[in-house]
Amino acid sequence: MDTERLLAQLLCQYENTPGGLLPLLHAVQEDLGYVPPESIPAIAEVMNLSAAEVHGVISFYHDLKTSPVGRHTLQVCAAESCQAAGGRALEHAAQEQLGIGFGETTDDGSVTLEKVYCLGNCACSPSVRIDNETYARLDATGLTALIANIGQGEGAS
Amino acid sequence: MSQRFFIPRDTTAVAVGANEVANTLAAVLSEQVSEATIVRNGSRGAFWLEPLMEIETQGERVGFGPLFPEDVADIVALSPADRTEHPKYLGKLEEHPWFAGQQRLTFARSGLDDPLCLDAYLSRHGFDGLEHALHLPPEDIVDEVTRSGLRGRGGAAFPAGIKWNTVLQAAGDEKYIACNADEGDSGTFADRLLMESDPYMLIEGMTIAGLAVGAQQGYIYLRSEYPHAWEVMHTAIAKAEAAGYLGEGICDSDRQFHLELRLGAGSYICGEETAMLESLEGRRGVVRAKPPLPAIEGLFGKPTVVNNVLTLAAIPTIMAGGAEAYAALGQGRSLGTITLQLAGNIKNGGLVEVPYGATLRAVLDQFGGGTRSGRPIRAIQVGGPLGAYLPEPLWDTPLDYEAFAAAGGMLGHGGVVVFDDTVDMAQQARFAMAFCAEESCGKCTPCRVGSVRGTEVMDRIIARESLDENMALLDDLCETMELGSLCAMGGLTPNPVRSALQYFPEDFA
Numbered sequence: 200m201d202t203e204r205l206l207a208q209l210l211c212q213y214e215n216t217p218g219g220l221l222p223l224l225h226a227v228q229e230d231l232g233y234v235p236p237e238s239i240p241a242i243a244e245v246m247n248l249s250a251a252e253v254h255g256v257i258s259f260y261h262d263l264k265t266s267p268v269g270r271h272t273l274q275v276c277a278a279e280s281c282q283a284a285g286g287r288a289l290e291h292a293a294q295e296q297l298g299i300g301f302g303e304t305t306d307d308g309s310v311t312l313e314k315v316y317c318l319g320n321c322a323c324s325p326s327v328r329i330d331n332e333t334y335a336r337l338d339a340t341g342l343t344a345l346i347a348n349i350g351q352g353e354g355a356s
Numbered sequence: 357m358s359q360r361f362f363i364p365r366d367t368t369a370v371a372v373g374a375n376e377v378a379n380t381l382a383a384v385l386s387e388q389v390s391e392a393t394i395v396r397n398g399s400r401g402a403f404w405l406e407p408l409m410e411i412e413t414q415g416e417r418v419g420f421g422p423l424f425p426e427d428v429a430d431i432v433a434l435s436p437a438d439r440t441e442h443p444k445y446l447g448k449l450e451e452h453p454w455f456a457g458q459q460r461l462t463f464a465r466s467g468l469d470d471p472l473c474l475d476a477y478l479s480r481h482g483f484d485g486l487e488h489a490l491h492l493p494p495e496d497i498v499d500e501v502t503r504s505g506l507r508g509r510g511g512a513a514f515p516a517g518i519k520w521n522t523v524l525q526a527a528g529d530e531k532y533i534a535c536n537a538d539e540g541d542s543g544t545f546a547d548r549l550l551m552e553s554d555p556y557m558l559i560e561g562m563t564i565a566g567l568a569v570g571a572q573q574g575y576i577y578l579r580s581e582y583p584h585a586w587e588v589m590h591t592a593i594a595k596a597e598a599a600g601y602l603g604e605g606i607c608d609s610d611r612q613f614h615l616e617l618r619l620g621a622g623s624y625i626c627g628e629e630t631a632m633l634e635s636l637e638g639r640r641g642v643v644r645a646k647p648p649l650p651a652i653e654g655l656f657g658k659p660t661v662v663n664n665v666l667t668l669a670a671i672p673t674i675m676a677g678g679a680e681a682y683a684a685l686g687q688g689r690s691l692g693t694i695t696l697q698l699a700g701n702i703k704n705g706g707l708v709e710v711p712y713g714a715t716l717r718a719v720l721d722q723f724g725g726g727t728r729s730g731r732p733i734r735a736i737q738v739g740g741p742l743g744a745y746l747p748e749p750l751w752d753t754p755l756d757y758e759a760f761a762a763a764g765g766m767l768g769h770g771g772v773v774v775f776d777d778t779v780d781m782a783q784q785a786r787f788a789m790a791f792c793a794e795e796s797c798g799k800c801t802p803c804r805v806g807s808v809r810g811t812e813v814m815d816r817i818i819a820r821e822s823l824d825e826n827m828a829l830l831d832d833l834c835e836t837m838e839l840g841s842l843c844a845m846g847g848l849t850p851n852p853v854r855s856a857l858q859y860f861p862e863d864f865a
């Protein structure tokens with residue numbers, strides 16, 4: 200389905216949902232990977248908001264993006280429980296292994312690296328998330344294997 | 357001989373390899389002749405024993421863990437009599453000291469069954485509380501909750517009954533129940549565990565809340581960091597609806613309650629109740645000034661009960677077992693059970709539910725098993741990122757809201773993050789400021805700007821630049837944040853900072 204039709208469909212779906220802007224933005228991002236800036240005027244109109252307000256909402260939330268990110272997202276937990284169990288070393292290792300900083304995407308567009316504050320795995324810290332899977336009790340070696348696997352999954356698809 | 361095998365599908369169990377264990381088990385069992393089923397249950401919360409596998413043979417259920425896939429074939433091959441010899445054998449988990457020492461009310465069912473199996477829920481007293489509540493006038497439900505002494509589990513520990521009564525008394529027939537499932541505090545996972553392991557209990561609690569205050573619509577605001585909880589809750593709501601426990605005509609009565617699951621978008625401040633309401637309304641998660649209280653003017657401007665997952669999940673137990681039984685546990689004004697979440701550098705991490713009143717040290721001695729690194733514990737942060745770092749002498753504080761406050765700490769949502777003696781407390785103080793800078797909603801200057809300045813000052817302190825001057829500056833900044841912040845984000849960020857300074861001054865010298 201092309202972007203325009205998809206957007207039209209989602210707008211219809213959430214038009215009458217009370218407080219529906221966040222679910223709508225999530226749905227757009229789920230399907231397109233980000234919220235295209237050119238879709239904002241249409242979103243604003245249907246939700247009875249100004250484009251500036253929609254921009255304001257998108258910029259407030261860490262999860263919402265207005266430009267494409269990598270095909271996969273690696274989030275490293277940077278919160279206290281993980282810090283206590285070796286998480287700071289994982290933060291460094293992730294940057295080193297991918298050769299990028301937090302908030303950046305690898306040159307080949309495969310991985311975006313982010314910090315996250317708690318994944319709810321704190322009993323088995325430290326923890327990372329790759330797309331919708333989380334991993335815990337991790338060390339740098341384990342992380343290396345996970346990162347190598349991200350690449351492999353791609354080759355197969 | 358038919359057997360049932362249980363392998364948790366909870367996020368943390370899976371994060372440490374439960375799916376690999378389950379796959380191996382499936383392969384091993386496929387080569388067997390005898391009848392066997394694999395149940396993917398929730399977790400009991402003993403995450404240090406995950407991946408756990410339980411085998412039920414003729415009504416007797418014993419556990420093994422923590423497992424690697426390569427352990428599975430050997431264990432399956434053992435005759436029931438030989439199992440006890442296996443090094444990973446744990447016996448009946450109810451009798452395992454780590455569980456026997458707990459008193460589980462809210463988490464009594466957690467990890468026993470497939471969380472989405474309604475029959476299993478019903479067979480373990482599920483919906484008993486709702487059935488009871490359906491026969492009571494709203495005032496009586498609220499009264500029961502008030503008499504139980506239940507206080508909010510999200511952090512502020514406000515009496516639930518008083519809040520519900522405010523909403524009940526508020527004018528108008530459009531009211532809401534908003535469940536706070538944002539669980540942003542590091543070191544906490546109880547909301548997640550509950551939603552993934554016993555989702556119907558939350559649904560039941562919210563429905564009772566709806567009956568109590570006259571609300572017909574509820575929302576669960578779930579953080580986006582919990583994709584599996586989303587799936588489980590989503591399915592549970594659909595199944596409860598299909599079975600007549602949600603929607604129109606609940607349990608063949610003339611009452612209705614509708615429930616919708618909403619997803620957060622990666623913002624810690626959206627756990628603050630008014631920011632959460634803003635977010636539910638589709639706006640930036642900016643904190644609202646109080647008054648008006650959400651109980652009077654909450655979601656979409658209507659009277660709203662905002663409660664934490666654990667607060668709402670305690671309701672079915674209170675309604676089914678009575679307020680007195682609940683209030684008989686605990687001490688002082690902290691009644692019932694506290695769900696502590698042992699996290700950080702801890703050997704036996706997981707969820708411990710005990711009556712309020714034991715000391716932190718006693719709980720750690722009984723359940724924690726020391727640090728995972730094997731080094732001595734140096735500091736414990738209780739109550740999330742806004743909680744103080746407690747030094748050894750304060751570990752004797754009883755787990756009681758007032759006692760903790762008197763000791764300069766807070767219980768918050770029950771997170772207990774253990775640090776060993778390699779921790780650099782100056783780095784932890786810096787992180788507290790940096791986290792506030794990152795997550796501030798931006799409404800007030802002391803919080804928004806103070807935390808950025810605080811991070812810079814901490815950088816200079818860590819570099820040992822003009823120490824006296826920067827320490828004085830840090831103290832000033834903390835005071836400004838404490839006095840000039842609208843909510844606890846800015847107001848309590850100085851807690852971890854000041855406690856680090858006060859109790860661990862050697863890290864700042």
Ligand SMILES: Cc1cc2nc3c(=O)[nH]c(=O)nc-3n(C[C@H](O)[C@H](O)[C@H](O)COP(=O)(O)O)c2cc1C
Pocket residue numbers: 507508509510511512513514536537538539540541624625626627628629630662663664665667668843844845
């Ligand atoms: C910065 C901040 C973050 C909070 N995060 C949460 C949270 O993640 N979950 C929660 O239940 N309460 C959180 N709270 C507390 C809520 O504001 C509110 O007190 C609570 O949801 C009320 O429910 P309860 O009475 O059942 O605890 C937070 C408060 C503040 C100031």
Ligand code: SF4
Pocket residue numbers: 625643795796797798799800801803804841842843844845846847
């Ligand atoms: S203290 Fe911070 S988070 Fe709270 S309202 Fe003010 S700016 Fe927002």
Ligand code: FES
Pocket residue numbers: 276277278279280281282316317318319320321324325326542543544
């Ligand atoms: S702090 Fe990292 S998973 Fe909770």
